[in-house]
Amino acid sequence: MKHLLYLTRCMIISVFVFLPLSPTHTHTHTPHYITDSLLKCVGGNIVLLIQAFRxxxxxxxFDVFAQKINKIYDMVKTQRDGKVADYIPQLAKFSPELWGVSLCTVDGQRHSVGDTKQPFCLQSCVKPLQYAIAVHETGTERVHRYIGMEPSGLKFNMLSLDDEGPHNPMVNAGAIVISSLIKVNRWTDFVKKMAGQEYVGFSNAMFQSEKETGDRNFAIGYYMKEKKCFPPGADMIDSLDFYFQLCSIEVTCESGSVMAATLANGGICPITGERVLSAEAVRNTLSLMHSCGMYDFSGQMAFHVGLPAKSGVSGAILLVIPNVMGVMCWSPPLDRVGNSVRGIYFCQELVSLFNFHNYDNLRHFVKKQDPRRPDGDDRNKSVFNLMFAAYSGDVSALRRFALSSMDMDLKDYDSRTxxxxxxxxxxxxxVTFLTEICKVDPFVEDRWGNLPVDDALQFGHEEVVKVLKDYQQVCRQQEAQHTEAEHSPILNTIEGIV
Structure with a gap:
């Protein structure tokens, strides 16, 4: 760390040395108090600064990526389907026009668009956080002594158990049991740390509304009490009360995206650099979010989006792209399952544009944009692979490239194909594969003005010369036919119309 601090001091000094001064003022050194003050300001973000400079x-x-996120946001905003949840009075008060998206990368890069500063309650989005904290504090074995890890295939508030216990922590029954395993006095501290000390509030009106309309949850609680699903000594009423409090925690899209990014970063908050959760807790949480996080839409979400996510009836969707970033979407109108209509659509469009789906990186998968690579990295790699395969005579590799939609006419720095x-x-x-199957252009000149056939002639490859000349002749004939068709008059007859 000492050499990083020294590097930062040098950077700060260099900035002040080259600052433009007024004509009447000169300096020969940077004031000590300035460098000390700036070091105090940036010292906590030293790693972030070094990454930025490098x-x-x-x-x-990131600017280009953010512009593309804005386009997806605008496209999704036109969706008007869904209905705001009204079985809890406090939820029914939100406008269906509200729509916000915030993201935070594992490096701390941030972007927000829309209604991202409007507080809303986490509702069921709190369940993965509950579970992660329970595993972090008590361990996987103890937690799963009382709760399963299988998708239920049922609605989130169904009065149903699996082998005498809740199916998983992402349904109401599981979350109520999890509430009995967490230390109440440490919960607020954990949540604020996950959010990087950004906005985390509490809606007492929502809490009272949850209790007044929570008959189904009380029924689930009493049913589990009868089946002895709670840990010894746990009080069912207290657990329910705590569960209602957790659902009433308020965040904004911006603070929620930091929570998601903490999960994406293996339990380390990207804003503060503090480890909040163990790696084991994060791994287990993401696994369950992937398989159970979207109610009875979880299978379709895993299939189409392929990322861990959790939704809530407030209209929030907490999306995690492991080792990349966390996203919080919020739009109150819900579909028939209870997921945000705009949120689901946003997730699907995000994965359609970028290769964030868990299985997008398979060898022969259709190419998508990868924002993790600088512009041109993909092209440079493609050019290298294509040229090396052509140089070594690897037709199998060229066939793979063609099947993956690679441009087989790519040029290197000498304009050679x-x-x-x-x-x-x-x-x-x-040569036969490139001409007969890929239909590449045989008339491309390199930086010296040579065509492919000229190279074959120069190095005495007569058979290749014949193949290329024949192909050139075919291309000329096709071009002539195309030109003739463009200039031929269209007859005003039945035959001409056909």
């Missing part, structure tokens, strides 16, 4: 952020072109390389090396099978 351009080592998880999303290097794969056809140039394979022609110069005399790989007839590669």
């Amino acid at each position: 351009k080592k952020f998880i999303i290097p072109e 794969a056809l140039h390389i394979s022609a110069a090396e005399g790989h007839k099978d590669v």
Whole structure:
């Protein structure tokens, strides 16, 4: 850390040395109090600063990425389906027009768009946080002594148990039992740490509303008490009361995105750098969010989006992209399952544009944008792989590239294509594949003005020369036919119309 602090001091001094001064003022050194004050300000963000200077952020072109997020936001905003939850009076008061998205990367990069400063209650989005804290404090074995880990396939508030216990921590029954395992006096501290000490509030009106309309939850509690689902010594009424309090915790999209980013970062808050949760707790939480987090829509969410997520009837969706970022979406109108209509649509569009789905990185998967790479990294890698395969005569590799939608006419720094390389090396099978199957352009000139056929002639590959000349002739004939068709008059007859 000492060398990092020294580097930062040097950076600060260099900034002040080159600051423009007024004509009447000169300085020969940077005042000591200035460097000390600035070091005090930036000392807590030293790692962030070093990453910024080195351009080592998880999303290097963050401004470009944020613009694309804004486009998705605007597109999703046009959705008008769904209905605001009204079985809890406090939820029914929110406008269906409210719509906000915030994201926070594991490096602390932030972006928000829409109604991201409006407080709302976490509701069921608190369940993964409950579970993570319970595992962190008491361990996986003790928690799952009372709660399962299987999707229920039922509504989140069903009066149903699995093998005499709750199916998983993401349904109401499981969350009520989890409430009996958490130390009440430490909960607030944990949540604020997960949010990077940003806004975390409490809605007493929501808490009272939850208690007054919580008949189903009381029924679930008494049913589990009869089945002895609670740990020894736990009070069912106290657990329910605490559960209602947890559902009434308020956040904004901005503070909620930091909570999600803490999960994405393995339990370390990206804003403060403090470890809040153990790696085991985070791993277990993300696994259960992936399989059970979206009520009876969880299977479709895992299939279409492929990321851990948790929804709440307030219209919130907490989305985690492991090792990349956390996202909090909020829009009150819900679908028939109880998930935010705009939130679901946003998640699907996000994964359609970027390769964030868990299985997008399979070898032959259709290519998507990867914001984790600088612009041009993908192209440089593609050019290298394509040229090397052409040089070594690897038709199998070229076939894989073609099937993955790679541009087979890519050029290197000398404006040479794969056809140039394979022609110069005399790989007839590669040249045949590129011309007959990939239909590449045989008339591309490199920086010296040479065509692929010129390279084949220069190095004495007669068979390759014949293949290329024949292909050039075919291309010329097709071009002539296309030009003739464009200029031919359209007959005003039945035949011409057909």
